[in-house]
Amino acid sequence: MNKGIRIARLFGIDIRIDWSWLLILLLIVWNLTSAFSQAHPEWEMLFSVGMGLIASILFFLSVLLHELAHSLVAKSQGIPVSDITLFLFGGVSNIREEPKSPGSEFAMAVMGPVASLVIGFSLLVLSGIGLRVKNLRDLQIMQFLEELGAFRTIMVWIGSVNVILGLFNLVPGFPLDGGRVLRSLIWRMIGNLRKATQWASYIGQAIAWIMIMAGMAMIFGIRIPFFGQGLIDGVWLILIGWFLNNAAIHTLLNGGNVLMLKKKKSQTKLTQQQSCDTKC
Ligand SMILES: [Zn+2]
Numbered sequence: 001m002n003k004g005i006r007i008a009r010l011f012g013i014d015i016r017i018d019w020s021w022l023l024i025l026l027l028i029v030w031n032l033t034s035a036f037s038q039a040h041p042e043w044e045m046l047f048s049v050g051m052g053l054i055a056s057i058l059f060f061l062s063v064l065l066h067e068l069a070h071s072l073v074a075k076s077q078g079i080p081v082s083d084i085t086l087f088l089f090g091g092v093s094n095i096r097e098e099p100k101s102p103g104s105e106f107a108m109a110v111m112g113p114v115a116s117l118v119i120g121f122s123l124l125v126l127s128g129i130g131l132r133v134k135n136l137r138d139l140q141i142m143q144f145l146e147e148l149g150a151f152r153t154i155m156v157w158i159g160s161v162n163v164i165l166g167l168f169n170l171v172p173g174f175p176l177d178g179g180r181v182l183r184s185l186i187w188r189m190i191g192n193l194r195k196a197t198q199w200a201s202y203i204g205q206a207i208a209w210i211m212i213m214a215g216m217a218m219i220f221g222i223r224i225p226f227f228g229q230g231l232i233d234g235v236w237l238i239l240i241g242w243f244l245n246n247a248a249i250h251t252l253l254n255g256g257n258v259l260m261l262k263k264k265k266s267q268t269k270l271t272q273q274q275s276c277d278t279k280c
Contacts, residue, residue: 004085013071015064018087028056036153043150051150058158060086062119066165067091069115070177073108074099102188109180113166120162127155173244174204175251197252204248211241 004018032052037043043051063086071081071093082094099105170178174197183200187193214224218234227237 004087006083010068011072011075013068013075013081014083016083016085018085021060021086025056025060028059029053032056032157039153040150047150051154055154055157058154059161062116062158062162062165063091065119066112066116066169067093069111070108071095073111077104077108079104079108098193099184102184105184105187106181109177109184112177113169116162116166116169120159120164120166123155123159123162127152127159171207172203173207173248174200175247176204176244179204179207179248201248201252205245208241208245208248211244212238215239215241 004016004021006014006016008015029049029052032055033045033048036048036051037045040048064084067084067086071084074081074093074095077100079095079097079099085092085094095108099108169176170181172178172182174180174183179200182203183196186199187196190196214227215234215237218224218227218229218237219231221229223229224237227233
């Protein structure tokens, strides 16, 4: 992947933005500006755009905190992390070695979603809206926004985004965090990282194909719980499924290489292993 622009260095890790992330920035500012001006027709246009910009910067920080949680656990286990890159579908921590034990992989994988869920639920509870949300769908339709002022509007939005970020990454599709948690459990059970990676990748591909088929069903007007129905949501789900399927196949090949290189002991160059995170 293109390394993008370096914008900062935190805890010895380069923080980078891929060019594709700018597309997400535009989409978020555009979406939020229109949502905010619908919920608050009394706001000036420029104020709504400003709110959209602030919200997208907070979104950026949310993904960054999620990745930092993974990376700091990795570093605490003595595993080097070269950079964190934010791109179209979320963020990637470039962790330069396979984890040393199932327990280490479990901690590394689970801390990202835990960070997102803690931040998300804290913001929702602080905004006073958290206890009124009955299901996941409520988080997306912004139905409460009309009653809220600017500050709480942003808080509810960014809180919901963090909860969705945490929950989505827990889907057990390798190489999502949930898939890595699954791999660590299989690894612990059978004691073989290579076989565990294969199993987790196959399950990841199966889940990706279920997403692609669900997306197709949505395009044909079938309602899928939590995901809705219709062309745009359907195409979005198909894209995420396609991306996940590629990632699962790619990481399997990549992971295999790392293990083979280690076996031969003839190469010192580390093959990059990427921990991918996706956000819909
Ligand atoms: Zn993650």
